[in-house]
Amino acid sequence: MILPDAFDFLASPFLVPVLCTGAVFWMHSKKQKPDETSQLRQMLWGIQFEPFRQQQQLMIGLLSCLGLLLLVAAAAVRLGPLAGALALAVASLGLRPLWRLVLGKLRRLRSRNLLCSKGGSADSDLEPCEAKLPVWIVTGFLGSGKTTLVNHILRQGHRLLVIQNETGDTSLDAELVIEAAGEENVMLINGCACCQIRRDLRDLLCRVRDKGMGDVEGIVIECCGLADPRAVVQTFLLDEEMKRSLQIQEVIAVIDAAHVARHLLATTSTPAARLVEVQIAFASVLLLNKIDQCDDFDALRPAIRAINSVQILPCTYCEVDFATLFAGAGKGPCTKPWRQDGGWSPFRALTEDIQLRSICVSDHEDQQPSPEGPLPDRPQIRCISVRVWGSLELDAFNRWVLRTLQDMDVMRAKGVLAISGYDAKFAFQAVHVAFDGTVALASKWGKDERRFSEVVIIGFEVRADLIEHGLKRCRA
Ligand SMILES: Nc1nc2c(ncn2[C@@H]2O[C@H](COP(=O)(O)OP(=O)(O)OP(=O)(O)O)[C@@H](O)[C@H]2O)c(=O)[nH]1
Incomplete structure (x- = not known):
């Protein structure tokens, strides 16, 4: 008898978890976009309705999937294969978005865990990494390979928002990165003066956050080749809102092995050489790129080490193992400068006096050097x-x-x-x-x-x- 069987099935214990998880999931989806009613509820009851955490969301998603699968199994066993197939068809409607949610959460958790596994939460300087979106800052002198690296990262299949800070008006870098990231995931900030970048970057990040990050796993910021990375780091530390939602994961300096010697080994200190030093000094990861164009890149190591003792990763076209770059640093002795006593920490960007604002760049030959630029008797870039x-x-x-x-x-x-x-x-x-x-x-x-x-x-x-x-x- 089909009807009693169906009643029997409806009363089965499988239905309880399915209904519960479905209800919780439905509540969660409502909770994502707080409406006027929930705000009013908060005001009346004085209770802060905390959003679900990543792990809770994952648990809900997994339970819901499990519940639906059990439901299908129960239908097949009790009512026959036809009913099982029917239940599977109905459940698959619910399983698709659930599965997407679970995969998205798992990916996000993985990228967060990379940060945590590297000791993020153990560091007294840094706040717990949970619920913060990781940010990778890519710095390096003109033409060192920053865009090449960003493209390499994007090809690993992670969904990242890329923010580029361009020198000049050409959108070439954006064109190159869009091929790997998709247009909606690439944003541009023009200009090179660091104070300007800081304001623009903050505004841009606020806009992105307010719009919602979707399933973005992190943000990559490609600094312009003439920018001081400390200015970008400060953006994340000076602003309380930024600190709550974003966390610097790495500051990666790309060094051009073919041309860096002319800056590091020069006898006179030029603004360009000082900038290259700052970019190297302020990095947590150093990529020594273009070793195919350098006869003896080992000869560069002492000059680089004298500025920053973190691990140097030699490479061509920035092809370093993604895991090495983003997680493998945990192997061997601690390589994070902000994990070492007395070493560099992102927070030093706040206390260090930024003398080198940025190299003065002018678009017009008759333009006067800015007060933050090089001295008038110095050659101007x-x-x-x-x-x-x-x-x-x-x-x-x-x-x-x-x-x-x-x-x-x-x-x-x-x-x-x-x-x-x-x-x-x-x-x-x-x-x-x-x-x-x-x-x-x-x-x-x-x-x-x-x-x-x-x-x-x-x-x-x-x-x-x-x-x-x-x-x-x-x-x-
Ligand atoms: N031979 C060689 N060329 C490289 C390597 N890495 C990058 N390039 C080339 O160097 C040029 C500059 O690379 P980009 O990635 O655009 O450099 P960038 O640092 O983004 O440049 P800016 O944004 O202008 O500062 C491009 O033509 C790259 O193809 C490398 O390892 N070897």
Whole structure:
């Protein structure tokens, strides 16, 4: 008899946990978005309704899945395979979102646990890491490989929000990272003066937090190559709101093994050399990148160690093992500088006097150096950003850029180009005279989009008028 069996089944003990977990889950989903009623309830009762913690959410999700599966099993055993299949079909409607929730929570817990397993909560300086979104700060001098690293991290399949701080107007870095992260997960802050970054970054993070992070597992901030990382670190420590919801996981400095010697081993101290030192000194992880372009990278180690004694990870194209970079540091002696007595801690960013605000970068040759920039008698780094409309001829551009890199003693050049005869946008990159060639990007020019080429060139002797003139002569 099907009917009594069904009654029997309804009264079965399986139904109780299923209904309970379903009810709790439903309550939880309501609780995520506090409505006017719950706010009123809080006011009337004076009780703070705490949101569920990650582990509780996970438990609820797992219990719900288990309950639904038991329900299906009970239906199959008691009512036959047909009823089991029917119950499975109904349950699968509920299981899909549940399963997604459980997987999301597990991933988040894993990334949080990486932080905890590295001793985050054991550190008296740092607050418990639970419920805080981890933040990775990527720093390093111009062209050292920061965007390459961010792309490498994103390819590991983690859902991260990427915030880039660009020098100049070109959106090349964003174009490159968007390919790996998706457009909605990449945000830009322009400008390089650290006080400006701090305000903009804070505003941006507040907007992101208010909008809701979705299933984002963490935030990666790629600093501009001329920025002082201490300014970015301060953003997270000066603001109570930020401190409650975000936690610095690592400050990763990418060092360009091919070019760093000219800063670290130079006999005179230049603003660029001081900045490279600060970027290295303020890191918890050091990546010695581009070892394929350096004959003897071991010779650089003593100069780097003299500034910061944390572990140095040599690599090419920033291809370090993700686990080593984000979790494996726990192997062997403690490598976190803020775990060592008297060592560096993120909180030192608050007490250290930031003398080197950022290297003064001007877009115009006649611009006066800012009070925070280098002394007037020092050579000034210029960042020139030039846009020309129309398409360029590829060979003419390649010839021009190679000549310009040598003639103007360029430190860094990059840009997005419109090349005649191609729908795809093109990119070019150069660090000093190392020109990486001109490559097609995944993104294409729109049918009605007005084509242009935009280049950013950074160096001591770069001149906007010559760059504009040269680029115009490359037009098809
Ligand atoms: N040969 C070689 N080239 C590399 C390596 N890593 C990065 N590059 C190249 O170096 C150039 C600069 O790399 P990016 O990742 O854009 O450097 P960045 O630090 O983000 O540059 P900025 O944001 O302008 O400061 C690109 O052309 C990369 O392809 C490496 O290990 N070896």
